[in-house]
Amino acid sequence: MAERRLRVATASLAGCFGCHMSLLDMDARLLELLPHIEFDRSPFTDIKQLSPCDLGLIEGGVCNAENVEVLLEYRRKCRILVAVGACAITGGLPAQRNHLDIGACLQEVYLTEPGTTHGLIPNDPELPLPLDKVYPIQEVVRVDYFLPGCPPPAEAFWRLLSDLVAGRTPHLPRELIRYD
Amino acid sequence: MSTPPLTPELEAVLDRHGRDPTRLVQILREAQELAGWLPPPLITALARALRLPRARVEGTAAFYSFLYLRPAGRYRVLFSDNVTDRMQGSEALLDQLCERLWAEKGRVTEDGLVYIDTTSCTGLCDQGPGLLVNGWAIPRASRERLDLIAGLILEQRPLAEWPAELFHIDHPIHRRDLLLAEPPTAGEALAAVLAHDADGSGLLAQVERAGLRGRGGAGFPTARKWAACRQAPGAVHYVVCNADEGEPGTFKDRVLLAEYADLVLEGMTLCAYVLGAGRSPTQGLIYLRGEYRFLLEHLQSALARRRAAGLLGRAICGRAGFDFDIELHLGAGAYVCGEESALLESLEGKRGVPRNRPPYPVTHGYLGQPTVVNNVETFCAAAVIARHGAEAYRARGTPDSPGSKLLSVAGDCARPGVYEYPFGVTVREVLADCGAQDAQAVQVGGPSGTLVGPHEFDRRIAFEDLATAGAFTVFGPQRDLFEVVRNYVHFFAHESCGFCTPCRVGTAILRGVMDKIHAGRGARHDLEQLEQVERAMRLASHCGLGQTACNPLRDLRTRFRPTLERRLASLDFAPAFDLDAALARARAFTGRDDARAHLHTDTLAS
Ligand SMILES: Cc1cc2nc3c(=O)[nH]c(=O)nc-3n(C[C@H](O)[C@H](O)[C@H](O)COP(=O)(O)O)c2cc1C
Ligand code: SF4
Ligand code: SF4
Numbered sequence: 003m004a005e006r007r008l009r010v011a012t013a014s015l016a017g018c019f020g021c022h023m024s025l026l027d028m029d030a031r032l033l034e035l036l037p038h039i040e041f042d043r044s045p046f047t048d049i050k051q052l053s054p055c056d057l058g059l060i061e062g063g064v065c066n067a068e069n070v071e072v073l074l075e076y077r078r079k080c081r082i083l084v085a086v087g088a089c090a091i092t093g094g095l096p097a098q099r100n101h102l103d104i105g106a107c108l109q110e111v112y113l114t115e116p117g118t119t120h121g122l123i124p125n126d127p128e129l130p131l132p133l134d135k136v137y138p139i140q141e142v143v144r145v146d147y148f149l150p151g152c153p154p155p156a157e158a159f160w161r162l163l164s165d166l167v168a169g170r171t172p173h174l175p176r177e178l179i180r181y182d
Numbered sequence: 183m184s185t186p187p188l189t190p191e192l193e194a195v196l197d198r199h200g201r202d203p204t205r206l207v208q209i210l211r212e213a214q215e216l217a218g219w220l221p222p223p224l225i226t227a228l229a230r231a232l233r234l235p236r237a238r239v240e241g242t243a244a245f246y247s248f249l250y251l252r253p254a255g256r257y258r259v260l261f262s263d264n265v266t267d268r269m270q271g272s273e274a275l276l277d278q279l280c281e282r283l284w285a286e287k288g289r290v291t292e293d294g295l296v297y298i299d300t301t302s303c304t305g306l307c308d309q310g311p312g313l314l315v316n317g318w319a320i321p322r323a324s325r326e327r328l329d330l331i332a333g334l335i336l337e338q339r340p341l342a343e344w345p346a347e348l349f350h351i352d353h354p355i356h357r358r359d360l361l362l363a364e365p366p367t368a369g370e371a372l373a374a375v376l377a378h379d380a381d382g383s384g385l386l387a388q389v390e391r392a393g394l395r396g397r398g399g400a401g402f403p404t405a406r407k408w409a410a411c412r413q414a415p416g417a418v419h420y421v422v423c424n425a426d427e428g429e430p431g432t433f434k435d436r437v438l439l440a441e442y443a444d445l446v447l448e449g450m451t452l453c454a455y456v457l458g459a460g461r462s463p464t465q466g467l468i469y470l471r472g473e474y475r476f477l478l479e480h481l482q483s484a485l486a487r488r489r490a491a492g493l494l495g496r497a498i499c500g501r502a503g504f505d506f507d508i509e510l511h512l513g514a515g516a517y518v519c520g521e522e523s524a525l526l527e528s529l530e531g532k533r534g535v536p537r538n539r540p541p542y543p544v545t546h547g548y549l550g551q552p553t554v555v556n557n558v559e560t561f562c563a564a565a566v567i568a569r570h571g572a573e574a575y576r577a578r579g580t581p582d583s584p585g586s587k588l589l590s591v592a593g594d595c596a597r598p599g600v601y602e603y604p605f606g607v608t609v610r611e612v613l614a615d616c617g618a619q620d621a622q623a624v625q626v627g628g629p630s631g632t633l634v635g636p637h638e639f640d641r642r643i644a645f646e647d648l649a650t651a652g653a654f655t656v657f658g659p660q661r662d663l664f665e666v667v668r669n670y671v672h673f674f675a676h677e678s679c680g681f682c683t684p685c686r687v688g689t690a691i692l693r694g695v696m697d698k699i700h701a702g703r704g705a706r707h708d709l710e711q712l713e714q715v716e717r718a719m720r721l722a723s724h725c726g727l728g729q730t731a732c733n734p735l736r737d738l739r740t741r742f743r744p745t746l747e748r749r750l751a752s753l754d755f756a757p758a759f760d761l762d763a764a765l766a767r768a769r770a771f772t773g774r775d776d777a778r779a780h781l782h783t784d785t786l787a788s
Contacts, residue, residue, distance in 0.1 A: 067765055067778065067779070067780075067781055070761055070781055071781075103767070104767045104768055104771075105767045105768070105770065105771045108768065108771045108772070109771065123771050123772050123773075124772070125772040125773055125774050127774065127776040127777075127778050127779070128778075130778075131765050131768045131769065131772065131774065131778070131779050132765075132768045133761075133764040133765060133768070134764045134765075134766070134767050134768070135764065137758075137759070137764075141757060141758035141759065142757045142758075142761070143755060143757070144705075144707045144754065144755035
């Protein structure tokens, strides 16, 4: 029987796409993986609908209502969910706003500073509403594995994916999780 | 930029400590007693006077809870926050006092008059709730006593004019054995040893035969420690008495220091005789926890009496060459300073961060010299052995745990206080003696010890079964053990010194998960996470604090699992916070209330 390919979805929440770029940094080794994996919804594919997947890779923390919805959907549909990068794991750079009041931020940006909104805080229902803080994803959903780094090096993605393809518990060697 | 000159009082403090930078913690503490807090120019001036980098001085001050780098109010009222204080109603009393004084917990009032907050266990569990007002302990807080205190604060009466009765502390002893049997006569044990033993080797052999093990918790054989130190080369051999007694629920060292000071000092002097063989220089130090400030003058006069009686100083008991004296150091609010190497750092005037070991203190201790660190009770036991002999001592206790142990009994029982038992006593016997009916659990040895349930009440207090530094906290059926353990978890997170990641981050994660479960948002997944964190902490923490910080949770998980599980939201996973509430602020500022401006997990998760 032909090996079933691992179905992988990825998403960027409050992140900078640096983690996604780092995954692509696997270069030629990505070709080695491709016989074993296929991408579902992901910035790589432009597929808009998420199907049931084996693996979901989440970059970025949770900063607004849409992030929550996306994350919950990925959790529902992915058997294994991985927090990828410092932003997903800790909130990262966007969480710098956590010591400020979100109301005061909105006021400062849209009302106090000169801008294009004519003295209004945008209230279009199409716009996702910001949360009071930026949260790490494991505070919102259960997370199975964590891939640390900002971004995690391509080698770390390679280890994670090749381990999962081979059915091994993912394991990062010490060199890949030390940053000094 | 010029630094303002130091006041004559501060100059006197510096002179008293010989402008010695290793006295920094003592100098800071005394400077603060004068000024109420440590303003930046004072830090600068002290740094200059001690020839230390300013950052060293400020960094040291910042380490200790009782040293304040910001104005801390003319009256600082700290409520002891051990679980026993809470059981005695401390939380409601704190609220009452805040209301009465228009104060907010953790904030100095605008007029700079008062600051009200909590602090880790102050060691008054047998007569709680405990308070510290400007560092002075007040037991038995009650509505009436707090009304009185509030009045005194509003009148701005100096502490010296407060009724002495407020500060009166009892030292109840309900059971006596070997150690507490007869009031000690100063010098008796010393005289007995000096009569037969020319160089301390006889006493060392006697302590060895008695099988004495350290009473501070770890149970290390005392004779082996003394022998290793005696053999180690050094200019001075130091005897350090660990009177930090920070383990929540423990207060037996307080009682020993208050009622049996001579026995403690005698034990230290005997140790010095062994270490110096009656010939080479020795020096003693007592590290007294800041919470026991009220014992300082009492101990100073005990030392003075012994000096006058020839039991301290030069040529002790007339033995030429046997010189030994003892100095007192006060801590400043840091549980980790009870760990012996952190204690030595603190004694040297630094932040109380545990050292790397080896080398051990017996070869490289205080100021790099050979040092014995023992618990208060261990020194007392050594003195008892010297007086009554090893055989009499061995006759009590069990083969692996000879002698007796002082227990600090508190919590839901009729007669809290100190109980001395031969090792091997069962939990059940202690419960019967202290008047505790239908206890649902006992915390033996404090948060870093073991929480046992009724099916284990026949277990014995001994190193080979339930090892303990002395705490014995009883929980009646009305107590919620989840909240008990949550209190302990908060304690460790607060007291972690922050030096190593497994403990600094681990204790914070444990606190986060316990609070999440407390808020009704816990899930089975959180329990799994607790186990993982616990493994990492045990394996990789730098000192005993991090290694034992998970003990209460481990016991709750293994012995009282339903207590934990009935708190869980019955989900595989639940978010740590209310998703919809997290949007409230943005809703208010945008004026939106449409469907997409809300998050309902029940519909999202389905
Ligand atoms: C976090 C921590 C706190 C401690 N606190 C105390 C204490 O308050 N009193 C004490 O005697 N030992 C305490 N210890 C144990 C000491 O490190 C040391 O083992 C003890 O003082 C040795 O004396 P002993 O052999 O007489 O027991 C503590 C240990 C740790 C890890
Ligand atoms: S972890 Fe680093 S690379 Fe990844 S999204 Fe965050 S900032 Fe970008
Ligand atoms: S285990 Fe905790 S208390 Fe001990 S050194 Fe590490 S951080 Fe400090």
